[in-house]
Amino acid sequence: MDRLKAILQDLVDRSGEIMAVVLATPDGFPVEFAARGNIEVDRQAAVIASLSSLATRSTEMVDIGSPEEIMITSERGRMFVYRVGTKATLGVITARDVTAGLVLLKVRQVLPDIASELDRVLSRREG
Amino acid sequence: MKTYRDILRDFEAISGPIGPHAEVLKRYADRLKEWDDLFTKVFYDTLFSYGPTAAVFREGERVEREETLRAWYRKVVSGEYDDAFWDWQYRRVGLAHVLRGIPNEFMLSAMSMVQRAFLEKVKEEFPSDEAARIYLAFKHVTDAVATLIASGYMYSYLKAVSESTGMSLTLIDRHAVLVAQREYERDKG
Numbered sequence: 001m002d003r004l005k006a007i008l009q010d011l012v013d014r015s016g017e018i019m020a021v022v023l024a025t026p027d028g029f030p031v032e033f034a035a036r037g038n039i040e041v042d043r044q045a046a047v048i049a050s051l052s053s054l055a056t057r058s059t060e061m062v063d064i065g066s067p068e069e070i071m072i073t074s075e076r077g078r079m080f081v082y083r084v085g086t087k088a089t090l091g092v093i094t095a096r097d098v099t100a101g102l103v104l105l106k107v108r109q110v111l112p113d114i115a116s117e118l119d120r121v122l123s124r125r126e127g
Numbered sequence: 128m129k130t131y132r133d134i135l136r137d138f139e140a141i142s143g144p145i146g147p148h149a150e151v152l153k154r155y156a157d158r159l160k161e162w163d164d165l166f167t168k169v170f171y172d173t174l175f176s177y178g179p180t181a182a183v184f185r186e187g188e189r190v191e192r193e194e195t196l197r198a199w200y201r202k203v204v205s206g207e208y209d210d211a212f213w214d215w216q217y218r219r220v221g222l223a224h225v226l227r228g229i230p231n232e233f234m235l236s237a238m239s240m241v242q243r244a245f246l247e248k249v250k251e252e253f254p255s256d257e258a259a260r261i262y263l264a265f266k267h268v269t270d271a272v273a274t275l276i277a278s279g280y281m282y283s284y285l286k287a288v289s290e291s292t293g294m295s296l297t298l299i300d301r302h303a304v305l306v307a308q309r310e311y312e313r314d315k316g
Binding site: 026027028029042043046049050053054055056057058060 | 291292293294295297298301302305
């Protein structure tokens, strides 16, 4: 298992409330993912990239800078979206009754690792 | 963004060069320009007689629109096209159609009607060999125009979605492909 996959898988394995994590390019293509069970990774990647784009456009419009994270609370779950530098967006899907702060903490702890590993993956692909 | 040159390059590669057809029209331009009133009348009589297309127009603007179409027809049959002409068809007409709520199906249907009316007139006025040559020239040029207008219209829509949501055109394209895949699979049963 490559390192990026291992980081995402570890995040899911260590956090019972996290159902899936998907790393997507700004154009909506999946880079890597980890999940409990099956997910439609192509569609989720496209939606995560879109949420990030829309949030960026929205915060630009009200002049509050770039968004650091997006949280959506829905009937049966939550969705968190984080920018990973300028090259990708991370989507985290959790159960409804999670402590949001705990998820934020766990994700923020691994974001630097994801970002540096992503750089390595992308430079390998470009090279 | 693709330019009109990109679109015309594809059009000419697939459907054939415009130049020789433009030369044909140029040779007959004086005579073809005489039909401008006829075309303008046929065009607007048709559009005003059908509710959905008539609804596009504001009250009292027919005269103004007729003048625009007359100028367009005369330009098309002149066989002389500059960058500004093609660029206008691509960027400005597409935008104008978005603004006025004129979808591509209206534009393409109207273009088909214009081509048919031209064929009928040219058959009346010229021997059959000549008529065929002139008609093919007119059809080729107006097909190129329709291609540019349809592309410009589509691009205007996508650009609006992209600018208002922040989604890149590539990301919008990604959604289109994923939805198309899903629907295609669903239709296959």
